[in-house]
Amino acid sequence: MMASQQQIPAHGEVIISLKDVGVRYKRRGGLFRKPEYFQALENVSFDICRGDTLGIVGRNGAGKSTLLRTIAGIIQPDSGEVVNFGVTVSLLALQAGFDPELPGTDNAIISGMLMGYTRRQVESRMSDITEFSELGDFIYQPVKTYSSGMRSRLGFAVSMFMTPGVLLLDEILSVGDKEFRKKAESEMVKKFHSDQTIVLVSHSEGQIKKLCNKVIEL
Amino acid sequence: MTQGNQGPAQAGLPDSKDLQEWAWQATHGQEWRLAAQRWALVREFYPDESASWIQASIAHRKLEEYDLAEALISEAVERFPQNSNTLRQYAELEIERGKFDRALELVEQAREKFSDDPDVIWSIANVHKKADQCSRAEQENLLGQEVFPENARLAVQYAEIAMQQKDWQTALERWQQVRERFPKHASGFARAAEAAEKLGNEPLSRQLKLAQEYGNAWLISLQEEGEGESVHNISPPQRRNWKTFVDLVWTKARLNLKSEANQNHLRYFWWILDPLLYMAVFYIVFGVLMERGGPGFIAYLLTGLVPFQWFAKTVQQTSGSIVGGKGLMHKVRISPLFFPLVGIVQNTGKQTLVFLMLGLFLVFYGLPPTVHWLAVVPVIAVQLLLMVVISCFLAMLVPFVRDISNLIPTGIQFLLFTSGIFYTVDRIPSEWHTLFFSNPMANILHQYRLVLVENQWPDWSGLGWVFLGCMIGLVIVLALYRRLEPIFPRVVIE
Structure with a gap:
């Protein structure tokens, strides 16, 4: 599996650099058996520059999500290295840490804090979150009473206000009902401009082509 | 329905509207050979339909069969004196053949007959534009826009003139006006994106391409956010302390x-x-x-x-x-x-x-x-x-x-x-x-x-x-x- 890179002129300096990154998972084995490994990524090298919108495409199981986690620093590569030149990197995690028993407000706070915000930062955005998620008074009701659309709206609204140096997106442009999806997508795509650096994983090549200025094929 | 088209309909042929629809499909698909054939059929059975002559001429023109095209369009001018499109398409043909003087003659003729038709103004400006007389084209276009402020074609043409002059900055401004006044007009985004690309402003170019999907209000809010620090976004700390x-x-x-x-x-x-x-x-x-x-x-x-x-x-x-x-x-x-x-x-x-x-x-x-x-x-x-x-x-x-x-x-x-x-x-x-x-x-x-x-x-x-x-x-x-x-x-x- 070689990563081929289709280079389109980009702007800005390199902020994250991947060099021959390889990741393997242990499939089975342990104390008494010889371990067997599954190679998820092999020899992946590319640079992410400031302002890039980088699309990652590949079939199922090609290691797209693993690659995102590696860039985010959640998992460490087994070989090669990921060099971060001093930027914050976050995986956009919808509904991270949601507890169905708790009201929307509490879930927004804990979810935001898990993503790396301080409590004060989330609290000061609560009215924006309520407004964007269109939940109204439902925000004070336990999340277990929400429809799945409402839940994803809340999850998206919390993530919406996140602007790390590099934002990693894993197939997230499909949330909520049709109406909200349009709104979410337009808001998300807005992020794609400004100087936000984004790495996007998607099955939809059309989407990648439309949004990205660089494409990595796994 | 006129007397003339009753005959074929009674003979079991499709009626005029269906037949024309069929021909239009080829025209819209830019399959010019097919279009020419289908319009010929329409003309055969419904010679009173102006489209059958004009569109056939256009199809032949696209196929660079200029003589055939001219024969058809000049016949159309004779047959349909009340239709400004005949003269305008004739002018287009002459432009294609590089005969700008003749084209100008034709559109001026049209101006005399149809003084209140914005399309005629557009054609006049177009002849000048094609003849590379951009300032003259601009002049005609502006006069037209004064009389017909609601006409999208003229506004688009105004921006296109700047594009032809390679004055990308001006073009961008004019496309912006097009977007504001006619938000549904796709070229306001797509062509503006080309202008931005020529200027070397790749981010703007991408914004414009995407804005075509999300609308002008989106683009404006995006650009406003770009200017000041966004009210919505907050940055997380580098690492949790x-x-x-x-x-x-x-x-x-x-x-x-x-x-x-x-x-x-x-x-x-x-x-x-x-x-x-x-x-x-x-x-x-x-x-x-x-x-x-x-x-x-x-x-x-x-x-x-x-x-x-x-x-x-x-x-x-x-x-x-x-x-x-x-x-x-x-x-x-x-x-x-x-x-x-x-x-x-x-x-x-x-x-x-x-x-x-x-x-x-x-x-x-x-x-x-x-x-x-x-x-x-x-x-x-x-x-x-x-x-x-x-x-x-x-x-x-x-x-x-x-x-x-x-x-x-x-x-x-x-x-x-x-x-x-x-x-x-x-x-x-x-x-x-x-x-x-x-x-x-x-x-x-x-x-x-x-x-x-x-x-x-x-x-x-x-x-x-x-x-x-x-x-x-x-x-x-x-x-x-x-x-x-x-x-x-x-x-x-x-």
């Missing part, structure tokens, strides 16, 4: 308790009821039914049992917490210490009420509080420290060797019986005392008894040794966490 980490653990534990309480009808009351029932059971069994252990045994039993339960519940609950947190660990970057610590804080929160109930019980049992009770605070603190070390250590170990989680309940049982909860220390032969007290839980429980039941100060040296041991353990555990932190997300799914 210890303060935000503590706040996160605290908030999560607090919310977990709230969530737990929300699941029951009696909510927070359970935190009192649960230990109350628990203590009642032991009181009835050991104090009333069995009447064993002599006077004061119940107080002795409970001061040991209550802190031990705190320990047991916490260790039991937190040992699997890192494995249980794998979903979250793969979504956000978080120290694995978070998971056991939340469990500890959560259980400690509940335990404060239990200690309160224990205190009340002792008072009613006839052991009124003395100043020595204050010493329970350091004892509790040391126990908390011990639990942090053991819970975090076990939680760290379980992901690597899952089998350990099967041993934990047994281990707790073992501790329950070796920590001197159901028997007093003097039952143990004195030569075993050192071994007995090397169990930190036995040591700590002994301190609780000294303070709460026997109204003495704790055995500071014993407590000190446990504290020291815990501190060493804590340093080791923290070092191990720092070392292992990057591999946890991998280990938990393997």
Whole structure:
């Protein structure tokens, strides 16, 4: 599996650099058996520059999500290295840490804090979150009473206000009902401009082509 | 319907509208050969339809069969004197053939006949534009726009003139006007994107391409946000510092308790009821039914049992917490210490009420509080420290060797019986005392008894040794966490 890179002129300096990154998972084995490994990524090298919108495409199981986690620093590569030149990197995690028993407000706070915000930062955005998620008074009701659309709206609204140096997106442009999806997508795509650096994983090549200025094929 | 088209319709042929639709399909698909043939058919049966002549001429023109095209369009001019499009398309043909003077003649002719037709103005400006007389084209176009301010074609042409002059900046401004006035007009975005690209402004070019989908209001709000720092967005700190980490653990534990309480009808009351029932059971069994252990045994039993339960519940609950947190660990970057610590804080929160109930019980049992009770605070603190070390250590170990989680309940049982909860220390032969007290839980429980039941100060040296041991353990555990932190997300799914 070689990563081929289709280079389109980009702007800005390199902020994250991947060099021959390889990741393997242990499939089975342990104390008494010889371990067997599954190679998820092999020899992946590319640079992410400031302002890039980088699309990652590949079939199922090609290691797209693993690659995102590696860039985010959640998992460490087994070989090669990921060099971060001093930027914050976050995986956009919808509904991270949601507890169905708790009201929307509490879930927004804990979810935001898990993503790396301080409590004060989330609290000061609560009215924006309520407004964007269109939940109204439902925000004070336990999340277990929400429809799945409402839940994803809340999850998206919390993530919406996140602007790390590099934002990693894993197939997230499909949330909520049709109406909200349009709104979410337009808001998300807005992020794609400004100087936000984004790495996007998607099955939809059309989407990648439309949004990205660089494409990595796994 | 005129007399003329009744004939073919009666002969079983498609009516004029259907036939034209069929021809239009080819035209719209830019299949010019097919279009020419289909329009010829239309013309055959419905010669009174102007489209059949004009569109056929256009199709031949596109195929560069100019003579045929001219024959058709000049016939159309004769046949349909009221249709400005005949003259205009004739002019287009002449432009194509490079005969700009002739084209100009034709459109001027059209201007005389159709003075109130914006399309004619467009064609005049177009002839000039094609002849590379851009200033003249601009002049005509502006005059037209004055008379027909609502005409989108003229506005688009105005921008196109700037494009032809390669004046990309002006073109961008003009496209912006097109977008504002005619937001549905696709070229306002697509062609503007080309202009931006020529200017070397790639981000703007991409914005414009996307704006075609999301609309002009989106583009404006995007550009406004770009100017000032957005009101919505906030940046997370580079990396969580210890303060935000503590706040996160605290908030999560607090919310977990709230969530737990929300699941029951009696909510927070359970935190009192649960230990109350628990203590009642032991009181009835050991104090009333069995009447064993002599006077004061119940107080002795409970001061040991209550802190031990705190320990047991916490260790039991937190040992699997890192494995249980794998979903979250793969979504956000978080120290694995978070998971056991939340469990500890959560259980400690509940335990404060239990200690309160224990205190009340002792008072009613006839052991009124003395100043020595204050010493329970350091004892509790040391126990908390011990639990942090053991819970975090076990939680760290379980992901690597899952089998350990099967041993934990047994281990707790073992501790329950070796920590001197159901028997007093003097039952143990004195030569075993050192071994007995090397169990930190036995040591700590002994301190609780000294303070709460026997109204003495704790055995500071014993407590000190446990504290020291815990501190060493804590340093080791923290070092191990720092070392292992990057591999946890991998280990938990393997």
